[in-house]
Amino acid sequence: MKTEFEYTPDLFDIASREDRNAEKIRRPSIKYWPDVWRRLKMNKLAMTGLWLICICAIMSFVGTKINGFKYFEQDYSMINVHPDSVHWFGTDELGRDMFTRTWFGARYSLFIGIVAAFIDFFIGVLYGGIAGVTTRRIDSVMMRIAEIIYSIPYLLVVILISVVFSQAGQGSSMFVLILSLSLTSWVPMAILVRGQVLQLKESEYALASESLGADKGWILRKHIIPNTLGPILVNVTLSIPRAIFAEATLGFLGLGLQAPKSSLGTLANDGLAGLAVGNAYQIFIPAIFISLIMFAFNVLGDGLRDALDPRLRK
Amino acid sequence: MKKYLLKRILMAIVTIWAVITITFILMHSVPGNPFRTESKMPKVVYENLQKKYGLDKPYSQQYFIYLGKIARGDFGDSMKSRVETVNDMIERGFPVSATIGLEALLIALVFGPALGAIAALNQNKWPDYFSMIIAILGISVPSFIMGTVFIQFLARNIPWLPIGGWGSFRHSILPSLALALMPLAQLARFMRSSMLEVLGQDYIKTAKSKGISKATVVLRHAVRNAILPVVSVLGTVATNLLVGSFVIEKIFGIPGLGMFFIISISNRDYPLIMGTTIFYAIILIVMLLVVDFAYMFIDPRIKLAKEGR
Numbered sequence: 001m002k003t004e005f006e007y008t009p010d011l012f013d014i015a016s017r018e019d020r021n022a023e024k025i026r027r028p029s030i031k032y033w034p035d036v037w038r039r040l041k042m043n044k045l046a047m048t049g050l051w052l053i054c055i056c057a058i059m060s061f062v063g064t065k066i067n068g069f070k071y072f073e074q075d076y077s078m079i080n081v082h083p084d085s086v087h088w089f090g091t092d093e094l095g096r097d098m099f100t101r102t103w104f105g106a107r108y109s110l111f112i113g114i115v116a117a118f119i120d121f122f123i124g125v126l127y128g129g130i131a132g133v134t135t136r137r138i139d140s141v142m143m144r145i146a147e148i149i150y151s152i153p154y155l156l157v158v159i160l161i162s163v164v165f166s167q168a169g170q171g172s173s174m175f176v177l178i179l180s181l182s183l184t185s186w187v188p189m190a191i192l193v194r195g196q197v198l199q200l201k202e203s204e205y206a207l208a209s210e211s212l213g214a215d216k217g218w219i220l221r222k223h224i225i226p227n228t229l230g231p232i233l234v235n236v237t238l239s240i241p242r243a244i245f246a247e248a249t250l251g252f253l254g255l256g257l258q259a260p261k262s263s264l265g266t267l268a269n270d271g272l273a274g275l276a277v278g279n280a281y282q283i284f285i286p287a288i289f290i291s292l293i294m295f296a297f298n299v300l301g302d303g304l305r306d307a308l309d310p311r312l313r314k
Numbered sequence: 315m316k317k318y319l320l321k322r323i324l325m326a327i328v329t330i331w332a333v334i335t336i337t338f339i340l341m342h343s344v345p346g347n348p349f350r351t352e353s354k355m356p357k358v359v360y361e362n363l364q365k366k367y368g369l370d371k372p373y374s375q376q377y378f379i380y381l382g383k384i385a386r387g388d389f390g391d392s393m394k395s396r397v398e399t400v401n402d403m404i405e406r407g408f409p410v411s412a413t414i415g416l417e418a419l420l421i422a423l424v425f426g427p428a429l430g431a432i433a434a435l436n437q438n439k440w441p442d443y444f445s446m447i448i449a450i451l452g453i454s455v456p457s458f459i460m461g462t463v464f465i466q467f468l469a470r471n472i473p474w475l476p477i478g479g480w481g482s483f484r485h486s487i488l489p490s491l492a493l494a495l496m497p498l499a500q501l502a503r504f505m506r507s508s509m510l511e512v513l514g515q516d517y518i519k520t521a522k523s524k525g526i527s528k529a530t531v532v533l534r535h536a537v538r539n540a541i542l543p544v545v546s547v548l549g550t551v552a553t554n555l556l557v558g559s560f561v562i563e564k565i566f567g568i569p570g571l572g573m574f575f576i577i578s579i580s581n582r583d584y585p586l587i588m589g590t591t592i593f594y595a596i597i598l599i600v601m602l603l604v605v606d607f608a609y610m611f612i613d614p615r616i617k618l619a620k621e622g623r
Contacts, residue, residue: 144325151329152336153598155557156591163579163587164340245456252458252561253576268458272565280466287459295454 036230039307046303052296056106056289063103070100080279089285092270098285101262106289108263112178113244113297117236119182120243124189125232131190132197133220143194150187157184158246162255174257177250181243189235196228230308237301241294248290264290319607326603333595334384338377341584367391389589394581400589407571408593410480411563414570415555417490422497422551427544429498430505431537434513445502452499458561461492465565478567489566493558497551504547509540545609549602556598 030038040046067088075095083090089098131142161180165173200206206223214222244264250256251265252272262270264286271283355363364370368379383390389400398406433445455463469477469488476485512518513536521531563572571590578586 147325148329148332151326151599151602152333153553153556153595155553156333156594157336159579160337160340160587160591163582164344241454248456249458249557249561253564254580272462275462275466280462283462284466287455287462291455291459294456295450298450298453 036304036307040303043303043306045299046307049296049298049300049303052292053300056293056296057110060103060107060110064100064107067097067099069097073097080274080282082279083281090279090281092282093274093279096260098282101267102264102285102289105262105264105267105286106293108174108257108261109244109247109265109290109293112174112181112247112263113240113293116178116181116185116243116247117240119178120186120189120239121232121236123182123186124235125193127186128190128193128195129197132194132201139194143191146187146190149184150191152184154184155246155249158250159253159255162250174261177247177257181246185239185242189232189239192231192235193228196231197224200224200227234301234305234308237297237304241297241301244290244293244297264293315610318610322603322606326599329599330592330596333599334381334592335377337588337591338380341588342373342376344584384592389593390585392578392583392586394578394583394586400586403574403586404571404590404593407569407574410568411559411570411572414486414489414493414562414568415559417486418494418497418555418558419551421490421494422501422555425494426498426501427505427537427541430502430544431509431532431540433502433506434509434540435532437510442506446506449499449502449506452495453503455495456561457492457496457558458565460495461489461562461565464488464492478565480568480570485566485568489562489568492565493555493562496558497554500547500551500554501544505540505544508543509536512536512540515539542609542613545605545612548605548608552601552605553598556594 040050067086069087073096075091077095079091079093079095081087081091081095083098087097087099089102091097092101127142127146131139131146134142158180161183162176165176165180200223203223206219209219209223247256247263248265248268251263251267252269254269256266256269257263267286268283268290271279271281271286274280274282361370368376371379380390387401389404391399392403429445429448433442433449436442465477465488469475474484475488479485518531518535521535522528526534559570560572560576562568563570564576567573571593574586575590575594577583578590
């Protein structure tokens with residue numbers, strides 16, 4: 001027996017365009033920088049660092065105004081007061097409020113660190129970029145010069161410059177400090193940028209772009225600069241704590257900012273005298289903040305490095 | 315390879331010359347004159363002093379005289395100390411600084427790579443977190459803070475450990491420890507990443523699959539290869555030790571070269587500042603050179619590459 005199957009039009013549906021979703025990209029595509037930010041956010045340590053930096057930066061402006069004392073205000077009836085409800089961090093040997101002074105010091109430490117890092121950034125990128133794109137001979141001369149500058153011991157130069165440009169027994173001006181801090185420290189940045197540029201110049205996508213008719217400026221703007229940005233950012237983040245550390249060391253050696261201005265390093269130097277007579281808080285409070293800020297920048301830099309590394313992408 | 319050695323030595327000499335020149339220019343651009351500040355001095359005395367120290371000659375001539383003196387190993391006279399020359403002070407202070415520096419280096423060299431290796435072998439387990447916390451602390455806490463922490467919490471409470479001063483081995487324990495922490499942390503971090511890279515290599519897998527015991531694989535195959543790049547950061551470590559020694563000697567009151575350097579800065583004793591700076595620079599540059607050469611001799615790949623040319 002044969003059953004006849006009738007193909008009637010009502011058995012069919014019109015295939016609509018909505019059903020062709022198989023090839024659709026389900027997840028939204030993430031651009032490079034949002035992706036870096038997403039991975040950075042997953043790194044708890046790095047985010048702690050970022051929060052600490054933000055808090056310190058805000059407090060360095062707000063914190064000096066909270067409890068009503070001025071950073072230079074001396075009160076001889078209130079010298080060496082241990083931390084209490086009026087002077088939250090105590091007072092120093094001249095009766096100045098340590099809470100206000102600490103945040104004031106943090107402001108200068110942060111400022112010096114960040115400005116010095118940005119000077120490194122500008123000189124380093126310029127020098128390294130030029131070395132990367134010029135002829136091989138000029139490049140090799142530039143790199144030899146950079147190598148010689150770099151093998152001159154960093155802190156010795158910093159100390160010498162601050163000795164020359166500051167009066168005996170007093171500190172240096174901010175300008176001299178920043179100048180001496182960034183005098184030799186731009187070299188690693190320059191070497192990094194040069195290496196990146198040389199590598200990217202030879203890359204296949206730069207060649208592809210060139211063969212499609214792009215000129216040098218376009219390749220530099222669209223391919224080389226965006227791709228060097230990551231390592232440069234990491235380097236800047238890590239050179240801030242280096243500058244803060246160098247400045248703190250200078251301050252501790254008596255070559256820091258001129259009183260009554262202070263950085264965390266000069267505060268620690270002032271507090272060293274208190275250590276012998278039982279006022280240990282005078283050195284430990286600035287010390288804790290130096291360490292916190294250094295910690296924050298170091299973990300943020302590490303986290304950024306991990307987040308920028310596409311090999312660690314999950 | 316000989317060509318490379320010669321080139322590096324030449325570069326080092328140029329760098330030392332650059333340091334001497336920069337120091338000379340900087341120290342002579344300081345306004346004023348060391349003898350002008352003294353209260354009314356007869357003109358003859360002033361001129362004789364100028365003559366004795368060669369300050370009456372033009373700068374260019376002074377520069378070459380100074381260069382010649384340094385070449386002969388003579389760092390000149392101190393302005394504030396009437397009895398000691400800069401050389402005497404270096405002779406007195408340097409052995410003390412070198413003792414602390416070497417002790418610190420030893421501590422850092424033993425514990426740093428060990429900590430890093432342990433961390434890498436236990437990646438993302440508690441020994442890893444523990445060592446990396448130590449490493450992050452070591453990098454974030456400057457040595458002058460470590461020194462004061464040690465004085466406050468250890469030396470104050472343990473009578474056996476002196477708070478400061480110099481004399482016996484006991485005096486050097488806390489300063490060396492405080493000084494060693496930062497290089498130790500750097501070495502540990504570096505060793506960790508280097509070790510992680512090596513542990514992912516195929517030859518480790520091969521060694522394991524051959525049935526070699528775990529200890530042998532780790533020591534013979536992993537550590538030996540991982541430690542190579544660590545050698546290359548020893549130059550930075552040396553620099554950190556040196557800079558750290560200034561502050562550590564200040565905190566613990568140790569009569570080393572760093573202390574003289576600090577005192578010379580606060581006294582504005584320019585010949586002493588110049589002499590110690592140049593001395594420090596020479597030591598550092600020579601160390602960098604030694605590290606470089608050591609690295610070349612340790613790493614067979616570099617030697618082959620150089621000879622292959």
